[in-house]
């Protein structure tokens with residue numbers, strides 16, 4: 001009996017952890033949440049892009065009709081070259097996850113449009129008028145109360161999004177036709193003959209154009225890279241992890257978000273999320289929230305470390321006299337005695353990738369570096385000592401345009417001698433020189449590299465505006481408005 005209970009207990013504990021490890025829960029380190037305000041903004045951008053791709057537009061139809069008019073006889077009437085000039089949408093709405101189908105529904109109502117067309121008529125009269133009557137001219141058409149309804153599918157497919165037009169309906173309520181030219185006597189017959197056909201020509205053309213526009217937008221989505229290059233060494237993995245999550249009026253996306261080496265032979269490190277990177281929607285007052293887990297920064301640190309790019313040969317410092325043994329004759333006399341008046345350089349490398357931890361106020365960084373002091377003696381580079389420098393620093397994230405960069409300040413540092421060819425010397429003697437070196441040379445150098453940062457994963461054409469940074473345990477959240485400065489060619 002006891003064994004059975006024991007097995008049940010084991011099963012209870014094993015099964016859930018087993019299923020968890022099978023899901024790709026651990027893959028997403030950057031989350032994006034488009035708030036209701038953001039969803040509406042994106043919808044307006046989409047409609048604006050759709051309208052500018054719609055007009056001006058020539059409808060292919062040439063419609064002819066033969067109408068029998070009393071006394072005169074049969075009149076052949078025709079319209080051609082129907083051109084939509086301008087479309088205005090006065091109000092629109094968007095519904096996410098329509099009836100839990102995962103579909104998005106966009107409705108634009110009360111749209112107006114103005115059109116032009118050519119008209120003509122002719123009749124080979126018999127009877128009372130033995131002459132041929134024919135005329136042609138132009139007409140302007142005002143479309144009032146056009147409703148467009150579009151149902152879109154937004155699905156997850158192989159690390160990216162798939163957008164598909166599922167249903168598209170355009171309904172024209174009213175059209176007003178103003179004919180320029182001498183058709184007044186025929187006006188009503190003309191309207192009766194063509195009104196319905198103009199209406200349905202407009203409806204079907206708008207439908208087709210919107211469908212084409214969505215397919216075009218989808219093909220733009222399909223060309224989005226799964227990796228965004230950062231520089232020669234690293235890329236950002238922007239592969240989408242899950243299907244979009246609809247939550248009331250907002251859309252959430254989760255992407256891998258880690259740095260990967262461009263050198264594919266480098267083995268990526270495995271990261272585990274100690275907390276969810278999801279955007280805390282309570283703090284999202286703006287259009288878009290982007291949450292970055294600290295693993296994103298640590299993956300950067302790992303990639304640059306493994307690519308051997310966290311190295312620095314220091315040959316110039318603000319006060320160049322420090323790189324001459326003469327300056328050290330009282331601090332480390334044996335160095336001066338052995339290499340009098342020789343120039344020096346520092347060969348700094350990292351012992352491990354810098355480790356970053358995000359707290360609710362700041363980012364803590366611990367940097368373990370080795371500094372080899374080298375003497376330049378008659379074209380020869382002689383390593384004389386190696387000092388281990390451990391810097392405890394605080395970092396602040398900064399947003400510049402669409403990039404997330406940073407700034408680093410030193411909190412504290414610790415020195416120890418690793419090896420020396422000039423005998424032992426006391427670390428506290430060089431402490432103040434090291435402090436000055438870190439503050440005036442090392443940090444400015446690091447900051448010059450950190451300022452630019454890396455590109456945040458947002459769609460082309462959009463820019464961040466009034467971004468705020470919020471620090472949480474193990475993650476940074478960006479709360480930002482967005483602007484649209486690009487244009488999509490949906491024609």
Ligand SMILES: *[C@@H]1O[C@H](CO)[C@@H](O)[C@H](O)[C@H]1NC(C)=O
Nearest residue numbers: 027028237239241256260268
């Ligand atoms: C990018 O992320 C996806 C999803 O997590 C993963 O399957 C893929 O291996 C990653 N690519 C690289 C180059 O690490």
Ligand SMILES: *[C@@H]1O[C@H](CO)[C@@H](O)[C@H](O)[C@H]1NC(C)=O
Nearest residue numbers: 058080081082083116117118
């Ligand atoms: C069709 O109408 C447009 C706009 O009025 C005009 O620019 C164009 O020349 C017309 N084309 C033909 C074939 O009449």
Ligand SMILES: *[C@@H]1O[C@H](CO)[C@@H](O)[C@H](O)[C@H]1NC(C)=O
Nearest residue numbers: 095097098099100103105151
């Ligand atoms: C949702 O489903 C109900 C019942 O099936 C239907 O009446 C309604 O029109 C649907 N809503 C939308 C927006 O499609």
Ligand SMILES: *[C@@H]1O[C@H](CO)[C@@H](O)[C@H](O)[C@H]1NC(C)=O
Nearest residue numbers: 086087088112113114115143
């Ligand atoms: C569209 O709106 C603009 C500005 O409100 C107006 O001038 C124009 O006449 C409108 N066009 C149509 C076709 O309704």
Ligand SMILES: *[C@@H]1O[C@H](CO)[C@@H](O)[C@H](O)[C@H]1NC(C)=O
Nearest residue numbers: 085086113114115116140141
């Ligand atoms: C359509 O409306 C625009 C803006 O009011 C105007 O510039 C244009 O001339 C109009 N075109 C026609 C054919 O009515």
Ligand SMILES: *[C@@H]1O[C@H](CO)[C@@H](O)[C@H](O)[C@H]1NC(C)=O
Nearest residue numbers: 080081116117118136137138
């Ligand atoms: C149609 O009207 C346009 C102006 O709107 C004019 O330039 C064109 O010549 C007309 N086409 C025909 C075939 O009458």
Ligand SMILES: *[C@@H]1O[C@H](CO)[C@@H](O)[C@H](O)[C@H]1NC(C)=O
Nearest residue numbers: 262263264265266267306307
């Ligand atoms: C790529 O990485 C491997 C292993 O880290 C290294 O041996 C190789 O030299 C690197 N290649 C390039 C082009 O950086």
Ligand SMILES: *[C@@H]1O[C@H](CO)[C@@H](O)[C@H](O)[C@H]1NC(C)=O
Nearest residue numbers: 311313347348349370372381
């Ligand atoms: C810096 O020191 C390392 C040993 O830690 C050495 O491998 C490297 O070649 C040195 N760099 C230069 C430019 O001398």
